[in-house]
Each structure stands twice: as C-alpha cells, then as structure tokens.
Amino acid sequence: MLNFQLNGHDVTADAPDDATLLWVLTDDLKQHGLKFGCGLSQCGACDVMIDGEVVRSCQTKASSAGGRSVTTLSGLMENGKASKLQQAFIDEQAAQCGYCLSGMIMTAQALIDRNPKPTEADVRAALNGNLCRCGTHTRIIRAVLRATE
Amino acid sequence: MNTMLKKMTRRELLATTGFLTLTFAMPSNLFGQQAPEALGIAGGSGLPHDLKNNPMLSAWLRINSDGTVTLLIGKVEFGQGNRTAIGQVCAEELDVDFSRLQIIAGDTKLCPDEGVTSGSTSMPDGGTAVQYASAEVRGILLGLAAEKLGQPAETMKVKDGTVTAANGKTTTYWELVVGKALDVNATEKPILKDPATYTIEGTSVPRVDIPAKMTGGESFVQDMHPDGVVYGMVARPPNYRSKLTSIDTGPIEKMPGVIKVVRNGSFLGVIAKTKDEAMAASAALGTAGKWDVPNDMIGNAGIYDWLLKAPSSPNIIHDQKRADGAAPVKTIEATFQRPYVMHGSIGTSAAIAQLGADGVMTIHTHSQSVWQTAEAIAKMLKVDTDKVRCIHTQGSGCYGHNMADDAAADAALLAAAVPGTTVKLQYTRAQEHQWEPYGPAMVIKIKAGVDGDGNVLDWETDVWSTSHATRPGGNPGNLLSARYLDPPFEQPTPKEIPGPNFGAGRNAIPLYEFPGQTVTTHFVSEMPIRVSSTRSLGAYANVFALESFIDELAHDAKVDPLEYRLRFLKDDRARAVLTKAADLFGWSNYKRKPNQGRGIAFARYKNYAALTAVAIEVRVTPRSGRVQVLRASVADDSGQVVNPNGIATQMEGAVIQSLSWTLKEEVRFSDSAILSADWASYPIITFQEVPSIDVAVINQPGMPFLGTGEAGQGPTAAAVTNAIFDAAGVRLRTLPLTPDRVKAAMDAKKS
C-alpha cells in the first residue's frame, strides 16, 4: 500500500514498493498524461513531478512517491481548464502526434517554476533531454516562450 | 485582366460548363501510393477513387437529428492533422459549422475502406473523396428542402445546415434527413463550391485532437486502460533468423502475476496481471530459451558493397533519348549512399485486443492499414476476415510502416490464448528499435555529360535498393511474429512496385529539362535487414543524391546553384517554389561569414505531388567537423490549401526529422545483432540542434490537393549537404553527415 498526493488529492495505490511509478500512475490510477517511451530515462515521455521536481517515472520506484506530492499533466489544469502553459501549447498548435508533449509540458513547467522568464536558450537547454520524433521542437519552444511573455 | 490567359481550374471549368469531366481514376496500387494520373484532368471514371471504391454516400456521412454530422473516413490520424483537414473539407462543402462534425476514422466495421494511410495521400485521396461525397449530400439535402418548401433547389441558400429559400422559408438538414435518403451511390456530378467562397477551407482551424493531448486526456492506444485489462509482452529471438530449440517455461509460469505463457514455434509471449510483472516475465522468457542463432548478418559497414553485388534486376524506369548528337565535353559522376534509418517512434508500438464471445477479435491499433492488417491477422489466426475487427486508435507518430501492425498481431496472438480477456501490449524500447522494419539502405550513382557551358546533355541515374514495401497487405508473412509460428508463415519475396515513382525509384527521375535521361533501378529482393516503407520511401535518398549532384554541376559550371537550377526548371509552379524559398532565405543578398554557408534544394514529391524547396544555412566547425544548422527557409505548394498552419507544421516536422536522419542517424548492426537498441545507441536530433524554420505556404485555389507530409524529407537533406559544401568546400555523399565524416573530408582536402 502506497499513500501519496496525486494532483492535490490523497490517493492509495495497491502496489509493491518496487513497482514502477509510471505503471502505478497509468494502470492503477488511470492517469493519461504520462507515456511510456523508452523505460530508460532517455526520452522524457514519462516525466511527472514529485514535490515540484521533474522525475522520469519510468525509472522511479513507486516508493519514491510515498508521502510526497505527485503532479501529472492533468494536475496542471486550473479549475478544469488548461493552464496558461497548456493553453499556450494549444494556441501554438505545438503538436504533431503529441506523444512527447506531456513530458515536454511537465519539464517546461518545472523550468518556468524556477525561472519565470526563460530565454530561448534556457528553454532549449531545459528541454534537451526530451525527445520529439515528429519535429515539433520549434513550436514547443514558441509555446513555452508564449506562456512566459 | 486578360482572363483568357489565366489557366482554368477545375472549379472554374465547372462553373462555366455546369458539369464536370474530371478523373480521379486509378485505385491506389498495392501499397497505397497514388499514380500520377490521379491528379490528371482527363479520361477514366469520374469519381475520386476512394469514393469509387465506397460509393454509398451513407458510408461516409450521416446527418443526425440532434444537429450533428457524423463523418466516417478510412484515412487515419497519426499526428499529421488529417482528421481536422478532412473535416474542414466536409464542413466547407456541406455548409455546416466545423464544430458539428463527429469524425470516426479507421474502424474496419464502420468506415469506408480507404486502404493505407500513406504516401501523403490523405488529402488527395481521402480529402477529395470527402469533398465529393459532401457536395453530393448537400445537393441531395437541397433537393429534399426544395420538395419540403416547394421552392426550386437552385435558389436555396445554406448556412450551417439551415436552408433558406428565396421566399424566406427555412428548414434544416436535421429535419430533412429521414430514412435512407443517403443510401444512394455517389454520382459523377456533384456541384462543388467555388473556392473563392471558401470560409473553412484555407483557414487554420485548430486541430481537434490537440486539447486532450495537452491536458492529460485519453488520446492514444497507449493511454487506454479498459476494465479488467491484463498485460501482454513478447520475448524476441536473439536475431532475425534464430530458431528456438528448447525452453522450460515452468519457472516463468510461476513468476508473480503471470497468467499465461504462450509458446508457438519460436514465438514467445507472456500475459501477466501488471505491466511490471509482464515485463519481468518476458525478460526472463527472453533468456530462458536455447536458440539456434545464425551469425550471418552483413554488418552495417559492408552494406553498400553488398547492395551492389547482390542479385538484382535492373529496370529502366525512364528513358529519354537526346535528339541532337553533339558529344559532351566532359562527364561528371558521383556515388551517394544512404544507411538504414529508423522510424523511431517516441512511443513504442502498442495494441489492445480481445477475443469476444462472438468469435470476433477486436483490436485497437495505431496501424496505418487497418483493413489489410485485419486481413493478415485473420489469416494468421486462421479465421475469416470478418472475425477480426481493427479499430484505429491514435498512437505515437509512425512515419511509415513501423511496429504498429506487429503490435496488433502480437496482441491478437496473446488475446487468442485467453478468450474473453482484454490484453494490452506495448513493446520495450529495445524491441521497437531492434525489430522495426527500417527505411532501407540505398546506393545511387549519377553520371552527367555536360557541354562547354556546363549544361547537362545526358543524365544517368542508377539506384540500388532493397524493398520499400513490406506492409501487411493482407499477407500474414509480413507480420513479424507470424514468421516464427509453427508452422511459420513465410515472408513473401518482395517485388518491385511497377511504375516510375513508387519504391526505390521515387523521385529518381530529374524534373529538370535535360535532353537525354536514363534512370535505372536495381531492385534487390533479398532483405538481410528488415525493411519497409519509411516516410517518402526512395525519395529521400534520391533527392539527396540528385539535388547534391545538381550542386556539383553548378559548382563545376561556376554558376550560382539557384540560377543553375532555374536554367533547367521550366515548370512555373516549380520555379515559383524555388524562388520563394530563396527570397525567404535572402539568397540574393546573402553575406557569408567565416565557416558558414548556404544550400538550396528542390523537389516535386513523386514528381507530381507537392512542390517543396528548402534553403538552409549552416556553420561548420573545422576543429570538430560539427555542423550546426542555423536556419531553414521552406516554400511549399501543396495545391489547394485546406489548413495553412497544418501544412506549416508538417513542413517543419519534415525538415527537423530529415535533419536528424541526415546529420545523425544510421542503424548499426554486427554479424549477429542490431546494435542500435535505444536512444543512446541511436541518437536523434535534440532541441539544441534544431534550427529556426520559416515556412511559406503557397495556395493554389481550386487546384487538386497534393498532400504534404513527405515532401520535405529529400530537399532538406540535399540543402544541408550543399550548405556544408558552401561553408567548408567538402562534398559529402554518404549519410549521415557526422562530425567525424565532415572532419575527415576537411582534413583530406587540406592535405
């Protein structure tokens, strides 16, 4: 049994301590805003936040979340609406397939939290470990900058 | 304005003659690639071929009494935005607000069979079919309105489904459609709208699938978690031709959570309660067996020699004899090489399958070819085709034939072992990387005889390649796991797709008006490495070679590469695209900085589809050979524009992905294994390496939709190579253009 906060609510997951956080969040807790891309910490598709810091949930044991606060993509929404950052991604139409986008947005949110006025170079550097195969990079950069204007 | 000089578009033709004599003949060939004639204006049957194949209008459109419209299509969304764009075409031609549409795509039970979503044909095939179907339905509705209101149909005006007669009386679509009004076949004579009146087509309607993707909604097959779902995994052999000789699955059956271990021949799979348990069990399964492992792969370094020596059948796809006989003053030749390249979807392929009590295997899949894959799976399972239903559900972008179909087949194989239970399968990264059908390695030799002014007199291209097309196509032998079953389904020997522009030969024929031209493909039917359709097929490598070589000729003739191209490019639209990209880039007032250079390239995809030109600026660091792409300017003419932002997005994606292929990617393998097993051993482009990109979308009102998705791959590769030449004076002819290669070329030039 594992207790933690998920997007502001207390949750309990019936999963062993060494279960993979990604699968606990997607399969047990029905979260859609994180994806399995590699399972190797190489792509960032599975990024979520624990206590405000981005982690790769594919290589994080569920026990790391115990007693902490986990945020997934849907947890960024404000009153059921897209957050400013999410809306900027929608306004820029910053997706092709969109599979990488949840990790991109989580990572971008963490960047904005520590640096509310990032430069383009800051955005590129912060997102460098997140891979996109469709080539949506330039729009993603624009979306992050738009959200911080 | 002299209207006589203006070319008549097909809609103007319609407006003046009152009816249409167009053709959209040619059903898609085997692999969903469209023939040149499809865009022609004469002869054949008068229906767009997807509509001709599915002529019943109710198969496409339903007008619902609740004020919504259901659009059923066979072309599927995988990030290219076609769902939105095809919806725009429908809403425009039907005269309803876009928001009224509900779109169902790629369900083999519900939707019209439009074959494979590939070859940038969603708009030319799917879009055109929907355009015609929608226009015709509108006509039928107006007829019904005329009856109801007792007014002539010609005087009716429609706004968002509300029909108003000249006398001010109104009715709505939702009141008009009763019973089987749309259970009629399409005719050849719908009245299409005048493009000048478009309000939805030509605008950047936001994509319908994006909001959920940005806020954590359920969007992908990978996101689905039906109640009671269990998790399946497969364990692959050590390499392609390995055979399982023995295995004790007993210990694995006892692993935590394991529901079932499935063995059939050399196929191994496992079903478990949780994903972690399934992964652990499949990892154990992977090491438990004894295998007969042949070490007979070639190794990636030797692949080009192998291609040239392997048995192949030369096929002259283009032969144009030069009339006058003056001998060239010199002959220039070069050889270009392109390695195996991955689709490399960010999400590994997945599927969800369940064998129902009715004996129907229902599969949620992100396959591009739901109908043909369903057929292949049915044959693999030895059941009737109607016992397999594929429902397209979005997946991670695929860029061609990746593992999506294999995932569907594997999920079905596992689900068949646990009837009534829903099985979800998603591959590991290594399984996706090492087993997907790559874009094939190619060798291209070009030779040109030129006159004293550097003009090309004779041009010869020879292309060596293995197949570009091993999609399921209804044949289980094309499904990976089916080849390991007992008895195995043999993979069919691939054949070259006839016609000049389909597989390896795509874009091998120059569009430049050189008097003598011979183009030969050398099709190698052996496949030492698994290959299939990858974004743009042979066009990527052929355009890279052709447009690099044009640059070499321009350099040899001491002519600006843009000017040299324009010398031989007579088509107006081609010239316009090339000039537009150059203008956007600032070609004519370019100021060179040290170690920087520019390159330009052009192609008309398949020689008849979208026209695309790309200009690129690079900086080359001599110390490291590192190439930094600074910016790209792109011009694209995809015919009538439906969604300009959608086209721009596709172009940006094409440029970035092509840069990744061109600068970084090569599948590496030894005699016994694929070594490119993940993103660390097969790196792709990252944010730091992506240039800024400007895209100019050229609209051609009333002209046919040409499709966009693949048109940027080739020109980008050549533009960056040409820019490296401009910056560093070295000509690279083997991809990818890694720092080591660039540096070696620069060092060689110095000494």
Add this chain to the structure above:
Amino acid sequence: MRYLISALILLSLAIVGLYAWVDRYSEIDAIKPLAANAFDKVVIDKGASLVAIGDCAVCHTKPGGDSLAGGREIRTPFGTILSTNITPDVDTGIGAWSLPAFTRALREGVDRLGGYLYPAFPYDHFTKVKDDDIAAIYAYLMTLPPVSAPKPKNELPFPYNVRVLLAGWNFLFLRQGAYSPDQTRNDQWNRGAYLVEGIGHCGACHTPRNIFGAERRSGARFAGETLEGWHAPALNMASPAPAPWTADAMVNFLLDGWDGDHGIAAGTMTPVVNGLGSLSEDDAYAIATYILSFQDQTNVDARTKAAKSFAEKVDFGPSSPAPPPLDAASERGEATFARVCANCHRAGTNTAPLALSSVVSGPDPRNLIHIIDQGIEPPQNALDHSMPAFGRSLSASDLADLVTFVRSRFSEKPAWSNVSVLITEARAAEQ
C-alpha cells in the same frame, strides 16, 4: 571560528591602514547619459566578446532576471553577496559611470561613489585587463538597454559587512596594474596568461583561497577549490583528469563544453563554457597553452593510453568482464547503476566513459552527487549531451550506494569517505 579569527586579524590590519586608505577614494562625478552612437561598433563587439569570456552575466544575472541586471546571490564562506546591476540604468545601474569610474572599479575594486567592492567581484583579476579592453567592455555595457533593478542588500554578518575592512584586504592581496608579459615565454602563452589571469579569472574558482578569502599564490595556484557546493577541479599538477589534458581536448572543452576524452561541463562550469563559446580558437588555444604549462606534460600518450584501456576494461556493457568483488554498498549501487545509469553509460553510446571523467576521479564526490540529483543541462555547443535529474527518484541511501559503486568501478582512486554526509548537505542546500 577560523573566519572570525581572520576577521579579527583583518580588523586590526584595517585599523592600521585606516588613515592611509579610508579617504583615499572619492566620488567620481556622474556623467550625462551617453549618446547611442558614442561608441564604435567594432569596439562594442570586442567588448561583447570580452564580457562573454569574463562570464560577467553568470554572476550579474539572477535566475529569471534580465541579463546583467544583477541580483544573483553569491554564496561565500563569509555570507551571501548580491551582485550589482551593470546595465546602464542611471539610478540602479552604471549609467552615471564614466570610463575612469568604471576603470577604477575593475582595477581597484572601488565603485563610483568611492565605496569598496567585495572581492567576490574578482577585481584582483580584472586589474590585469588592458586599458583598451576595459574601454571596450565599458562601450558594450553602456550601449545595452538600461534595466531598472535596485540591488537588494547583502546578507553579510558583522564584521564582514564593514566594508572598510577591504582596505586591509586590498593592501594584502591586491596587486594593481595591467598584465605584463613574461619575456621568457612565447606570445601564445602570454596571451593565454593575460586571458586566464585577467578577464577570464579562472583562478577565482580553481585556486584555493586562504582564510581571508583571497586566492593562494605560488604552488597552490589552480590546485582546485570548492565553492557554492561544487568542486572546481585542480588545473595544475594535481589535475584529476584520468587522461591528461591536451591542448585540443581543452579547446574542445572550453568552446563546446564537451570533449570525448573528458566528458561534459556541468554545474557552475556550464555558464562559463557557454560564455566561452564565442572565443576565437586562437584564444582558446592560448588559454590551453597557459593552463597546460601548470600540468604534468610528461608521457601524455602513454598515460592517455593507460586511462583509455582502463576505461575500456571497466565499461559497463555486455562484453565487459565480471566486475571485481564489491562490498555490500557497491553491490546495491551496482544494481541501481544497471537499472538507471547503464542505459546510457555503457559501451556503444554517445556518452564519454565515466572512467575518463574528473567527476568520478576527483578528490570530492560533491560534483557527482549534484549531477545525479540535478542532471546536466547541455552546454550550448555540446548539442546533444545532457542528463536527466534523478534526485527525486533516488533515496539518499540509494544515492550513497550508487556514488560508492561508481567510484569503485570507474576510478582507480581510493574510495570517498564522507559520501553520506555530503549527500545530506547537498540535498539540504538544494531545497
């Protein structure tokens, strides 16, 4: 305690020197705002590259703040100092500063009004910059867009907040005056020395400081120092790099932030290499020549070969030999490494071998701890090299085991002894 003692010594020194110095610096008159065209473009550009080499923006920009508008916290053993606004804003920046006032700040560590600056601003290095280079830096800064950003107060406890003490510090440690070339050395070496000792101020991080916070001299120069929780490795004979630095490798590292035989710049070095990215290769080679003259340059080839063959031997990969026997902590660490790290840190990938990294072979585990916890943002010219953060994925004990394993597997140096304590410290500081 030792700082308090040093402060007392300093205080007595200050009293001694008080009459001599206190009134020595007077205010330099404010100037009128300069015309936009007051400077030549060529001079401004030269200034821009000097400002980049000098990494001025690193200290003079706070996270998320406007470039060079100050406000960044600089944590020193004496307390926290906040950097000043050096944009040409008249009220809060240097808009009212004349060139002589600016020159005095760089040369003597005194602001326009005559107040002492803290040596966290490395005027002990900048004093070596030539007049025309100072003028170029001035031209560049004065043509930036002015940003109004008042400087928050420093958080310095008594007695360090008594600025007059600095008169004594300067008396002891500041050697004023532009760099004068060493005639026994060639031009390249002298150019390197000028850049390193002057505007580049490499010693400010890489040279150990004495109890007064001044860089130690002679043998200790470039012997490595720890600051802001990171260890700036030794650049002298004590360099921990397993494969000896060569000029080519150092130039790669300085300009790209990456070299295949050394790995990637991280932590506080990342903004430094980003600033150096615009340095000319000639200057980069000059810097390398100068720095290498402090290092062991014997048997470079043989030592490189040995380091690489060790790296190959211990590389994590399918063909690597069975690891040597390990203690329990290393064994647990190895399991974590195999699960989390080996996906990228193994043979056949685009990472530099861990066994060639100073982070693993250095005397201090702090850099390794920070890197695993915080990840690595890529230097701007290293393109595709970066690393995700694992801080929230690993417990402190997982991390300790992992660090212990990495050291034992990938370095021939003795184990680090204080790993757990440093992890606790590092994580506390990161909060």
